[in-house]
Amino acid sequence: MRPRLGLRGRFALLAAVVLLAVLAMVALVWHRQDAMHRDTQQLGLQSIQDFSSRRLLSHGRAATLQLADALVNPLYYFDLDAIGAAARGMLRQPDVSYVIVYDNEGQVIHDGSPDISTYGQAMSDPFAYEVLALDGAHVQSSDTLVDIAAPIRIGDQRLGGVRVGYSLAATRADERQVGGIMAGRLAEIGRSQLLWLGLLLAGMVALLAAIVVVLQRALVSPVRQLADAARAIEAGRLDAEVPASRRDDEVGDLMRAFAHMRDSLVRHDRDIRRMAYTDALTGLSNRLAFRELLDQRVAQGHGSARQLALLFADIDDFKRVNDTIGHDAGDEVLMQFSGRIRDVIDQVGGPGAELARFGGDEFVILLQGAVVEDDIRARAERLAEALVRELGRPITVHGRQVFLGISIGIALFPDDAGDVSALMKNGDIAMYQAKVAGKNCHRFYSRVMDQAVERRVRMEQDLRGAWERGELSLAYQPVYRLEDGRLAGAEALLRWRHPEHGPVSPSLFIDVAEQSGLIEVIGPQVLRAACMDARGWQRDFPAARGLFVSVNVSARQLRASDLANQVEAVLRETGLAPQQLHIELTETAVIGDEARVSSLLARLRSAGVKVWLDDFGTGFSGLSHLRRVPVDGVKIDRSFIADVLRDPDDLALTTAIIAMAHSLGIHVVAEGVEKEGQYAILRERGCDMAQGFWLGHPVSNQEFTRLLV
Incomplete structure (x- = not known):
């Protein structure tokens, strides 16, 4: 007889079956949940890595391009x-x-x-x-x-x-840290779930459905929402909605941490964009931001026929501030100038005017015509005139008054250019012409300016190699002692005979050589040729013994670290005695780095070379340099000598320079002596030497040697 299965057994069997079923379901759910945790962790880490890489690349590219622009x-x-x-x-x-x-x-x-x-x-x-x-x-x-x-x-x-x-070390470390935090959070959640499932298991089948619902609401849904938000952020949508949670558990912590991370990324992105589009010193828009704005305005102008005016403004002689007072003072000048420019634009610029700093001492202003009939040219001219007036006033920096000024170039759209690049180029050309015109003024762009720039570029190209082709040569202007009227030496002057255009004015090609850097190549060649000619005078003509040759040295050559070595090498090569070489430099070349220049000049003088200050009296500090810079003499600028016979002020100033120089134990040469009366009065006032057309024009080396016979 088969044993009878009673209700208890059935209940037990049913309970066992249900329990086994629940256990199987729990095992299945647990296995699935564990796989979900791993997928979630992997997806989160991948999203963070991709976002970090994109952010670094975007920031790095923008910062590098900005740096490249700043280095131009x-x-x-x-x-x-x-x-x-x-x-x-x-x-x-x-x-x-x-x-x-x-x-x-x-x-x-x-x-x-x-x-x-x-x-x-x-x-x-x-x-x-x-x-x-x-x-x-x-x-x-x-x-x-x-x-x-x-x-x-x-x-x-x-x-x-x-x-x-x-x-990438910091980025990888952050990713590992975030990965560790996420793994830890998910592990804690897993343990909490296991306990929760154990409790639900005790409630048997009746509570199983509730467990599934709770798990679904408590874990799967938030994780999926976070994953969706992570994918949106990965795609660049930093404003993606992150689910808010007031839960006081690990999932709530994770959701809040994710929300904080999103907010941090938003702030960081905003900071990066501000850094990329804002000038750090003045707070104005930078080149990148202004270029985007200009592209937009020009694109709008093509469709609406509205005019634009682009004003390139460059501070005059700004480098002198950095060199004489310091870069901190230069930064303060830039901030004061930017404030003044902003005030003038607010008063005169009209609606839609924009200001940006392109770097250094260069500011750019954009004006937009309010209506088609708006005379943008007249408004740009009024603004430029107001800027010149305002920025011509002195500013006080570190307790000192500084006089600078501003040069402004104006280009109009669409009259002067049809695209952004041409508009910016033409504005820059116009600003350069304002510099050439004497600074502290404004100039409108014209087609003629292109021709002037082209001529200057062509002159620079023709000047390259001109010495090797024999186009450059030296002329010598005699210098006489006033005491006995005897020849004392000669000043070497560079001349250029162009094969097509004939003689080129030194004021033109020497300026080109200075700005292009060619003077650093031509200068040593001039020095060597002058010393070689002077050595020939002394070797071939007994009367030439003791004559000196003076050679002009530019400010750019003076800033070179090897000038003293160049001079010493040329003297050794040519055999010229050091005391028969005079180095002439302008007073403005000394300003800004007197300590280093003084050390360089002291080295030259210790070797026996004489040092003279040329064009004396036209610089910024006058006789003050004679106390701080070691020189052997000064050359009074021709502008004083020209009116010495009819202007009592020029005569008094010339007399004072001679007396002051002699009191310091240095000699004086007068330039530009073109009349006998000038010669006589300079001799009467005790001037040591003189040169000028009345005494002798610059001549070739062959013609100069005839004076030595």
Whole structure:
């Protein structure tokens, strides 16, 4: 007889079956939940890694391009101080490992270090090859580093490039930390779920459905919402909605932490954009922001026929402030100028006027015509005149009054240009013409200016190699002692006979040589030729023994670190006695770095070379330099000598210069003596030497030797 299964057994069996079913379901649910945790963790980490990489690349590219723009002027003028300041500013940014500014040959110009230990070295790292010929921003990366390079261009000319290396160590550490936090949070949630499922299991089948619902609401839904938000953030939608939660548990902590992370990313993105589009010193829009605005306004102008006026404003003689008072004072000047410009624009500029700082001492203003009939040219002229008046007033910096001024170039759209690049180029050309016209003024762009710039560029091209082709030569103007009327020496003057245009005025081509840097090549050649000719005089003519030759040295040559070495090498090569070489430099060349210049001149004088201050009396500080700079003599500028016979003030000033110089034990030469009466009165007042057309015109070396017979 088969045993009878009673109700208890059935109940027990049913309970066992239900329990087994619940256990199986719990096991299945637990297995599925564990897989979901792993997927969630992997998805979260992947989202964070992708976002971090995109953010670093976006920030790095924008910062590198901004740095490349900021380096255009310093690299064009080879201003290592400005290049170093920009590189060091970038190095101070988070995660930046290195900054390398290089030329078109791949040689390092600056690395942000104070001593530029890698200067002139060829880049040899694995990333160096691909950046030499790049046309735009270029990104290379390894497991630990992202290298972002950008070319530095001025117009179509490529000056070199800049590379910025971003370390991935901090990013990877943050990702590992976030991954660890997420894994820990999910593990805690898993343990909490296991306990919760155990309690639900005790409630048997009746509570099983409730457990599923609770789990669904408590974990799966929030995690999915967070995953959706993470994917949206990954796609760049930083304003994606993150579910809010008041839950006081791990899931609530995770949701709130995710919300805080999203807010932090939003703030960081806003800060990056502010840094990318705002000038750090003045708070004005920078070049990048202004270019985007100008693109937008020009695009709108094509459709509406509204006119635009672009004003390029450059502070006159701003470098003198940095050189004489310091860069802190220069920053204060820029802030005061930006405030004054902003005030004038508010008063005169009209609606829609925008101001930006392009870097250095250059500001740009955009005016937009309110209606089609609005005379934008007249409004731009009124604004320019108001700016010239306002910025011509002195400003007080560090307790000193500074007089500067501003040069403004104006280009109109669409009259002067039909696109943004041409408009900006023409505004820059007009500003340069304002500089040429005497500074502290404004000029409108015209087609003639293009021709002037083209002529200057052509002159620079023709000047290259002119010495080797025999087009450049030296003329010598005799210098006489006033005491006995005997020849004392000669000043070497550079002359250029162009093969097509004939003689070129020295005031034109020497200025081009100065600004282009060619003077650093031509200067040593002039020095060597003058010393060689002077040595020939003394060798071939007994009367020439003791005659000196004076050679002009430009401010750019004076700033070169090897001028003293050049002079000593030329003297050794030619055999000319050091005391028979006079180095002439202008007073303005000394201003700004008197300590270094004094050391250089002291070295030359200790070797026996004489040092003279040329064009004396036309500088900024007058006789004060005679107390601080070691010189052997001064040359009174011809502007004083010209009116010495009829202007009592010029006569008194000339007499005072002679007396003061003699009291300091230095000699005086008068330039521009063109009348016998000038010669007589200078001799009467005790002037030591003189030169000028009345005494002798500049002549070739062959003609000068006839004076020695």
